[in-house]
Amino acid sequence: MTDAQTRPVLSTAQPEDYFQLLKPRVMSLVVFTAATGLVVAPGAVNPLVAAIAVLCIAVGAGAAGALNMALEGETDALMRRTRGRPVAAGRVRKNEAMAFGVILSLFSVMLLGMNANWLAAGLLALTIVYYAGFYTLLLKRRTPQNIVIGGAAGAFPRDRLGGGDGPGAVAGVAAVRHHLPVDAAAQLGPGALFGRRLRQGRHSDDAGGARRPVHPPADPDLSLVFVPVAIAPAVVGLGGPVYLAVSVLGGLGFLGLALRLYRSRAGDEPDKVEAVGREAALYDVRAQAKPARDLFAFSILYLMALFAALLVEALSGMGA
Amino acid sequence: MRLTPDELNARKRRNLFIALGLVAFIILVFLTTVLRLQQNQADARAALEGPGVIEAEPAAR
Numbered sequence: 413m414t415d416a417q418t419r420p421v422l423s424t425a426q427p428e429d430y431f432q433l434l435k436p437r438v439m440s441l442v443v444f445t446a447a448t449g450l451v452v453a454p455g456a457v458n459p460l461v462a463a464i465a466v467l468c469i470a471v472g473a474g475a476a477g478a479l480n481m482a483l484e485g486e487t488d489a490l491m492r493r494t495r496g497r498p499v500a501a502g503r504v505r506k507n508e509a510m511a512f513g514v515i516l517s518l519f520s521v522m523l524l525g526m527n528a529n530w531l532a533a534g535l536l537a538l539t540i541v542y543y544a545g546f547y548t549l550l551l552k553r554r555t556p557q558n559i560v561i562g563g564a565a566g567a568f569p570r571d572r573l574g575g576g577d578g579p580g581a582v583a584g585v586a587a588v589r590h591h592l593p594v595d596a597a598a599q600l601g602p603g604a605l606f607g608r609r610l611r612q613g614r615h616s617d618d619a620g621g622a623r624r625p626v627h628p629p630a631d632p633d634l635s636l637v638f639v640p641v642a643i644a645p646a647v648v649g650l651g652g653p654v655y656l657a658v659s660v661l662g663g664l665g666f667l668g669l670a671l672r673l674y675r676s677r678a679g680d681e682p683d684k685v686e687a688v689g690r691e692a693a694l695y696d697v698r699a700q701a702k703p704a705r706d707l708f709a710f711s712i713l714y715l716m717a718l719f720a721a722l723l724v725e726a727l728s729g730m731g732a
Numbered sequence: 733m734r735l736t737p738d739e740l741n742a743r744k745r746r747n748l749f750i751a752l753g754l755v756a757f758i759i760l761v762f763l764t765t766v767l768r769l770q771q772n773q774a775d776a777r778a779a780l781e782g783p784g785v786i787e788a789e790p791a792a793r
Contacts, residue, residue, distance in 0.1 A: 421733060421735065421739065422735055422739040422742070422743060423739075423742065423743075423746075424738050424739055424742040425742060425746065426742055426745060426746070427745055427746060427748075427749040430746075430749075458767060458771075460763060460767060461767055464760060464763065464764060467760075519757060523757075523760060523761065523764065526761070526764050526765075526768070527760075527764045527767070527768075
Protein backbone atom coordinates (compact mmCIF):
# COMPACT_ATOMS: atom_id res chain seq x y z
CA MET A 413 0.00 0.00 0.00
CA THR A 414 1.48 3.35 -0.99
CA ASP A 415 1.78 6.43 1.15
CA ALA A 416 -0.87 8.19 -0.92
CA GLN A 417 -3.36 5.40 -0.26
CA THR A 418 -2.84 5.31 3.49
CA ARG A 419 -2.80 9.05 3.98
CA PRO A 420 -6.19 10.70 4.69
CA VAL A 421 -7.62 12.95 2.00
CA LEU A 422 -7.78 15.85 4.40
CA SER A 423 -5.31 16.62 7.16
CA THR A 424 -6.30 15.42 10.59
CA ALA A 425 -3.88 17.78 12.32
CA GLN A 426 -5.27 19.40 15.43
CA PRO A 427 -4.57 22.97 16.60
CA GLU A 428 -2.40 21.50 19.35
CA ASP A 429 -0.10 20.06 16.70
CA TYR A 430 0.38 23.49 15.20
CA PHE A 431 1.06 24.90 18.64
CA GLN A 432 3.78 22.26 19.10
CA LEU A 433 5.38 23.49 15.88
CA LEU A 434 6.07 26.77 17.65
CA LYS A 435 8.35 25.07 20.20
CA PRO A 436 6.45 26.52 23.17
CA ARG A 437 9.20 25.83 25.72
CA VAL A 438 11.67 27.86 23.71
CA MET A 439 9.03 30.55 23.29
CA SER A 440 8.57 30.82 27.04
CA LEU A 441 12.27 31.55 27.47
CA VAL A 442 12.12 34.11 24.68
CA VAL A 443 9.18 35.83 26.35
CA PHE A 444 10.97 35.94 29.68
CA THR A 445 14.20 37.40 28.33
CA ALA A 446 12.40 39.88 26.08
CA ALA A 447 10.21 41.06 28.96
CA THR A 448 13.29 41.46 31.15
CA GLY A 449 14.91 43.54 28.42
CA LEU A 450 11.89 45.79 28.44
CA VAL A 451 11.84 46.28 32.17
CA VAL A 452 15.55 46.96 32.45
CA ALA A 453 15.91 49.22 29.42
CA PRO A 454 16.15 52.91 30.31
CA GLY A 455 13.27 55.12 29.25
CA ALA A 456 9.56 54.48 29.45
CA VAL A 457 7.85 52.24 26.94
CA ASN A 458 4.08 52.11 26.74
CA PRO A 459 3.10 48.81 28.41
CA LEU A 460 0.71 47.89 25.63
CA VAL A 461 3.36 48.56 22.98
CA ALA A 462 5.77 46.46 25.02
CA ALA A 463 3.30 43.59 25.39
CA ILE A 464 2.58 43.53 21.66
CA ALA A 465 6.31 43.67 20.89
CA VAL A 466 7.02 40.71 23.16
CA LEU A 467 4.15 38.80 21.56
CA CYS A 468 5.55 39.52 18.08
CA ILE A 469 9.01 38.35 19.10
CA ALA A 470 7.58 35.18 20.64
CA VAL A 471 5.50 34.40 17.55
CA GLY A 472 8.47 35.16 15.30
CA ALA A 473 10.61 32.76 17.30
CA GLY A 474 7.84 30.18 17.09
CA ALA A 475 7.59 30.68 13.34
CA ALA A 476 11.32 29.98 13.02
CA GLY A 477 10.75 26.79 15.02
CA ALA A 478 7.93 25.76 12.68
CA LEU A 479 10.14 26.33 9.64
CA ASN A 480 12.90 24.35 11.32
CA MET A 481 10.57 21.41 11.94
CA ALA A 482 9.21 21.60 8.39
CA LEU A 483 12.70 21.48 6.93
CA GLU A 484 13.91 18.74 9.24
CA GLY A 485 10.90 16.44 9.28
CA GLU A 486 12.67 13.48 7.69
CA THR A 487 15.72 13.79 9.92
CA ASP A 488 13.62 14.33 13.05
CA ALA A 489 11.78 11.11 12.33
CA LEU A 490 15.05 9.20 12.69
CA MET A 491 15.95 10.54 16.13
CA ARG A 492 14.34 9.39 19.35
CA ARG A 493 14.32 12.87 20.87
CA THR A 494 12.50 14.44 17.92
CA ARG A 495 10.48 11.67 16.34
CA GLY A 496 7.32 12.74 18.18
CA ARG A 497 7.33 16.19 16.60
CA PRO A 498 4.24 16.93 14.49
CA VAL A 499 5.94 16.83 11.08
CA ALA A 500 8.22 13.91 11.93
CA ALA A 501 5.27 11.91 13.26
CA GLY A 502 3.23 12.72 10.16
CA ARG A 503 0.48 14.61 11.97
CA VAL A 504 1.25 17.82 10.07
CA ARG A 505 2.48 17.77 6.49
CA LYS A 506 5.70 19.46 5.57
CA ASN A 507 4.05 21.99 3.28
CA GLU A 508 1.48 22.88 5.93
CA ALA A 509 4.19 23.46 8.51
CA MET A 510 6.15 25.53 6.03
CA ALA A 511 3.12 27.67 5.17
CA PHE A 512 2.32 28.08 8.86
CA GLY A 513 5.87 29.25 9.59
CA VAL A 514 6.01 31.65 6.65
CA ILE A 515 2.63 33.23 7.44
CA LEU A 516 3.45 33.69 11.12
CA SER A 517 6.86 35.11 10.19
CA LEU A 518 5.29 37.70 7.90
CA PHE A 519 2.59 38.65 10.40
CA SER A 520 4.97 38.92 13.35
CA VAL A 521 7.57 40.98 11.47
CA MET A 522 4.93 43.27 9.99
CA LEU A 523 3.19 43.85 13.30
CA LEU A 524 6.45 44.45 15.14
CA GLY A 525 7.44 47.02 12.52
CA MET A 526 4.13 48.83 12.88
CA ASN A 527 4.12 48.58 16.64
CA ALA A 528 7.74 49.26 17.63
CA ASN A 529 10.08 50.17 14.79
CA TRP A 530 11.34 48.74 11.54
CA LEU A 531 14.84 48.16 12.85
CA ALA A 532 13.43 45.74 15.41
CA ALA A 533 11.26 44.14 12.72
CA GLY A 534 14.25 43.79 10.40
CA LEU A 535 16.27 42.11 13.14
CA LEU A 536 13.42 39.71 13.85
CA ALA A 537 13.23 38.85 10.14
CA LEU A 538 16.99 38.37 10.08
CA THR A 539 16.75 36.03 13.06
CA ILE A 540 14.12 33.89 11.39
CA VAL A 541 16.12 33.66 8.17
CA TYR A 542 19.31 32.99 10.14
CA TYR A 543 17.79 30.19 12.18
CA ALA A 544 15.57 28.54 9.59
CA GLY A 545 17.82 29.08 6.60
CA PHE A 546 21.43 29.52 7.62
CA TYR A 547 21.46 27.31 10.73
CA THR A 548 19.00 24.60 9.75
CA LEU A 549 19.86 24.22 6.09
CA LEU A 550 23.55 25.04 5.98
CA LEU A 551 25.37 24.94 9.32
CA LYS A 552 23.63 21.98 10.88
CA ARG A 553 24.42 19.74 7.94
CA ARG A 554 27.98 20.84 7.31
CA THR A 555 30.00 21.75 10.35
CA PRO A 556 30.47 20.57 13.95
CA GLN A 557 30.52 24.23 14.89
CA ASN A 558 26.86 24.50 13.89
CA ILE A 559 25.51 25.05 17.36
CA VAL A 560 28.28 27.49 18.23
CA ILE A 561 27.48 29.75 15.30
CA GLY A 562 23.79 28.90 15.22
CA GLY A 563 23.38 29.74 18.88
CA ALA A 564 23.71 33.38 17.94
CA ALA A 565 20.19 33.15 16.58
CA GLY A 566 18.98 32.95 20.13
CA ALA A 567 20.67 36.20 20.94
CA PHE A 568 19.24 38.20 18.06
CA PRO A 569 15.56 38.78 18.50
CA ARG A 570 14.92 39.56 22.08
CA ASP A 571 16.18 42.91 23.04
CA ARG A 572 15.16 45.39 20.37
CA LEU A 573 12.30 46.63 22.41
CA GLY A 574 12.56 50.38 22.22
CA GLY A 575 9.69 51.86 20.30
CA GLY A 576 9.88 54.54 17.63
CA ASP A 577 12.46 57.27 17.41
CA GLY A 578 14.18 59.34 20.05
CA PRO A 579 14.08 57.94 23.55
CA GLY A 580 12.40 54.79 22.36
CA ALA A 581 15.15 54.01 19.92
CA VAL A 582 17.73 54.84 22.56
CA ALA A 583 15.99 52.43 24.89
CA GLY A 584 16.15 49.79 22.20
CA VAL A 585 19.85 50.31 21.63
CA ALA A 586 20.50 50.38 25.35
CA ALA A 587 18.59 47.16 25.76
CA VAL A 588 20.75 45.57 23.13
CA ARG A 589 23.88 46.84 24.82
CA HIS A 590 22.68 45.66 28.20
CA HIS A 591 21.55 42.20 27.34
CA LEU A 592 23.30 40.99 24.30
CA PRO A 593 26.49 39.93 26.08
CA VAL A 594 24.58 37.92 28.65
CA ASP A 595 22.17 36.47 26.19
CA ALA A 596 24.80 35.65 23.64
CA ALA A 597 27.01 34.14 26.29
CA ALA A 598 24.20 32.00 27.54
CA GLN A 599 23.20 30.94 24.07
CA LEU A 600 26.74 30.24 23.01
CA GLY A 601 27.68 28.78 26.34
CA PRO A 602 29.02 25.30 26.45
CA GLY A 603 26.07 24.09 28.44
CA ALA A 604 23.67 24.59 25.60
CA LEU A 605 26.45 23.74 23.24
CA PHE A 606 27.61 20.45 24.60
CA GLY A 607 24.41 19.39 26.23
CA ARG A 608 22.42 19.76 23.06
CA ARG A 609 25.20 18.55 20.83
CA LEU A 610 25.99 15.51 22.86
CA ARG A 611 22.38 14.59 23.20
CA GLN A 612 21.84 15.06 19.52
CA GLY A 613 24.94 13.10 18.70
CA ARG A 614 23.84 10.28 20.94
CA HIS A 615 20.43 10.09 19.40
CA SER A 616 21.92 10.35 15.96
CA ASP A 617 23.90 7.27 16.72
CA ASP A 618 20.80 5.56 18.07
CA ALA A 619 18.97 6.33 14.90
CA GLY A 620 21.78 5.15 12.74
CA GLY A 621 20.90 7.42 9.89
CA ALA A 622 20.35 10.96 11.00
CA ARG A 623 24.02 11.68 11.29
CA ARG A 624 25.08 15.21 11.85
CA PRO A 625 28.48 16.71 12.42
CA VAL A 626 29.03 16.24 16.13
CA HIS A 627 31.09 18.59 18.19
CA PRO A 628 34.22 17.11 19.68
CA PRO A 629 34.20 16.12 23.35
CA ALA A 630 33.66 18.80 25.92
CA ASP A 631 36.31 21.46 26.00
CA PRO A 632 36.61 23.22 29.37
CA ASP A 633 38.25 26.24 27.74
CA LEU A 634 34.86 27.39 26.48
CA SER A 635 33.43 27.27 29.99
CA LEU A 636 36.35 29.39 31.15
CA VAL A 637 35.39 31.96 28.52
CA PHE A 638 31.68 31.76 29.14
CA VAL A 639 31.62 32.35 32.88
CA PRO A 640 33.61 35.63 32.85
CA VAL A 641 31.41 36.91 30.03
CA ALA A 642 28.31 36.14 32.11
CA ILE A 643 29.84 38.00 35.07
CA ALA A 644 31.01 40.94 32.93
CA PRO A 645 27.76 42.96 33.16
CA ALA A 646 28.28 43.22 36.92
CA VAL A 647 31.86 44.37 36.47
CA VAL A 648 31.03 47.09 33.96
CA GLY A 649 28.15 48.36 36.08
CA LEU A 650 25.24 46.90 34.17
CA GLY A 651 24.25 44.59 36.97
CA GLY A 652 24.21 45.17 40.70
CA PRO A 653 25.06 43.01 43.73
CA VAL A 654 22.27 40.53 43.12
CA TYR A 655 23.43 39.97 39.57
CA LEU A 656 27.02 39.66 40.73
CA ALA A 657 26.11 37.03 43.33
CA VAL A 658 23.96 35.03 40.92
CA SER A 659 26.50 35.17 38.10
CA VAL A 660 29.45 34.20 40.30
CA LEU A 661 27.70 31.40 42.19
CA GLY A 662 26.01 30.13 39.06
CA GLY A 663 29.32 30.38 37.21
CA LEU A 664 31.03 28.23 39.81
CA GLY A 665 28.29 25.66 39.56
CA PHE A 666 28.53 25.80 35.82
CA LEU A 667 32.28 25.26 35.85
CA GLY A 668 31.85 22.35 38.21
CA LEU A 669 29.35 20.67 35.91
CA ALA A 670 31.52 21.41 32.87
CA LEU A 671 34.47 19.78 34.61
CA ARG A 672 32.33 16.77 35.47
CA LEU A 673 31.31 16.50 31.84
CA TYR A 674 34.90 16.85 30.71
CA ARG A 675 35.95 14.00 32.97
CA SER A 676 33.12 11.83 31.70
CA ARG A 677 33.39 10.18 28.34
CA ALA A 678 30.17 11.63 26.96
CA GLY A 679 30.63 12.75 23.40
CA ASP A 680 33.55 10.49 22.67
CA GLU A 681 33.20 9.00 19.27
CA PRO A 682 32.17 5.37 19.68
CA ASP A 683 35.29 4.07 17.96
CA LYS A 684 37.45 6.00 20.36
CA VAL A 685 35.75 4.68 23.45
CA GLU A 686 37.68 1.95 25.11
CA ALA A 687 34.77 -0.44 25.15
CA VAL A 688 34.89 -3.29 22.74
CA GLY A 689 32.43 -3.31 19.90
CA ARG A 690 30.13 -0.63 18.56
CA GLU A 691 27.09 -1.58 20.63
CA ALA A 692 29.09 -1.49 23.83
CA ALA A 693 30.51 1.87 22.84
CA LEU A 694 27.06 3.29 22.26
CA TYR A 695 25.85 2.04 25.60
CA ASP A 696 28.88 3.57 27.22
CA VAL A 697 28.15 6.95 25.70
CA ARG A 698 24.54 6.60 26.73
CA ALA A 699 25.48 5.82 30.30
CA GLN A 700 27.73 8.87 30.43
CA ALA A 701 25.17 11.22 28.92
CA LYS A 702 23.87 12.34 32.32
CA PRO A 703 26.62 14.94 32.86
CA ALA A 704 25.77 16.37 29.44
CA ARG A 705 22.08 16.53 30.26
CA ASP A 706 22.80 18.09 33.64
CA LEU A 707 25.02 20.76 32.11
CA PHE A 708 22.43 21.49 29.45
CA ALA A 709 19.67 21.83 32.05
CA PHE A 710 21.87 24.00 34.25
CA SER A 711 22.74 26.30 31.35
CA ILE A 712 19.04 27.07 30.88
CA LEU A 713 18.59 27.57 34.61
CA TYR A 714 21.65 29.83 34.69
CA LEU A 715 20.29 31.94 31.84
CA MET A 716 16.94 32.29 33.61
CA ALA A 717 18.65 33.17 36.88
CA LEU A 718 20.82 35.85 35.24
CA PHE A 719 17.81 37.50 33.67
CA ALA A 720 15.77 37.12 36.83
CA ALA A 721 18.56 38.90 38.74
CA LEU A 722 18.47 41.78 36.27
CA LEU A 723 14.71 41.88 36.57
CA VAL A 724 14.76 41.92 40.36
CA GLU A 725 17.35 44.69 40.43
CA ALA A 726 15.44 46.79 37.92
CA LEU A 727 12.14 46.41 39.76
CA SER A 728 13.67 47.09 43.17
CA GLY A 729 15.83 49.97 42.00
CA MET A 730 19.04 48.17 42.91
CA GLY A 731 20.37 48.05 39.39
CA ALA A 732 23.02 50.29 37.97
CA MET B 733 -14.99 12.37 -2.01
CA ARG B 734 -16.30 11.43 1.41
CA LEU B 735 -14.51 12.82 4.45
CA THR B 736 -14.24 10.79 7.61
CA PRO B 737 -15.62 12.13 10.91
CA ASP B 738 -12.04 12.57 12.13
CA GLU B 739 -11.15 14.71 9.14
CA LEU B 740 -14.29 16.79 9.49
CA ASN B 741 -13.76 17.29 13.19
CA ALA B 742 -10.10 18.24 12.72
CA ARG B 743 -10.97 20.70 9.97
CA LYS B 744 -13.68 22.27 12.11
CA ARG B 745 -11.29 22.77 15.01
CA ARG B 746 -8.55 24.15 12.77
CA ASN B 747 -11.01 26.59 11.20
CA LEU B 748 -12.14 27.74 14.62
CA PHE B 749 -8.57 28.46 15.71
CA ILE B 750 -7.76 30.21 12.43
CA ALA B 751 -10.80 32.43 13.01
CA LEU B 752 -9.69 33.18 16.55
CA GLY B 753 -6.19 33.96 15.32
CA LEU B 754 -7.48 36.33 12.69
CA VAL B 755 -9.70 38.11 15.20
CA ALA B 756 -6.74 38.46 17.55
CA PHE B 757 -4.61 39.84 14.71
CA ILE B 758 -7.30 42.37 13.80
CA ILE B 759 -7.50 43.52 17.42
CA LEU B 760 -3.70 43.85 17.60
CA VAL B 761 -3.58 45.90 14.40
CA PHE B 762 -6.38 48.11 15.72
CA LEU B 763 -4.62 48.65 19.03
CA THR B 764 -1.34 49.36 17.25
CA THR B 765 -3.05 51.92 15.02
CA VAL B 766 -4.63 53.67 18.01
CA LEU B 767 -1.30 53.74 19.87
CA ARG B 768 0.51 55.08 16.82
CA LEU B 769 -2.12 57.78 16.30
CA GLN B 770 -1.87 58.84 19.92
CA GLN B 771 1.91 58.94 19.75
CA ASN B 772 1.94 60.89 16.48
CA GLN B 773 -0.65 63.34 17.83
CA ALA B 774 1.41 63.91 20.95
CA ASP B 775 4.56 64.42 18.87
CA ALA B 776 2.80 66.86 16.56
CA ARG B 777 1.36 68.82 19.50
CA ALA B 778 4.75 69.03 21.13
CA ALA B 779 6.34 70.21 17.88
CA LEU B 780 3.69 72.90 17.44
CA GLU B 781 3.47 74.10 21.00
CA GLY B 782 7.06 73.75 22.18
CA PRO B 783 9.23 76.27 20.29
CA GLY B 784 6.19 78.12 18.86
CA VAL B 785 5.15 79.63 22.20
CA ILE B 786 8.60 80.97 22.93
CA GLU B 787 8.93 82.60 19.51
CA ALA B 788 5.38 83.93 19.49
CA GLU B 789 5.67 85.87 22.72
CA PRO B 790 7.85 88.80 21.54
CA ALA B 791 5.75 89.20 18.39
CA ALA B 792 2.51 89.49 20.41
CA ARG B 793 3.89 92.38 22.40
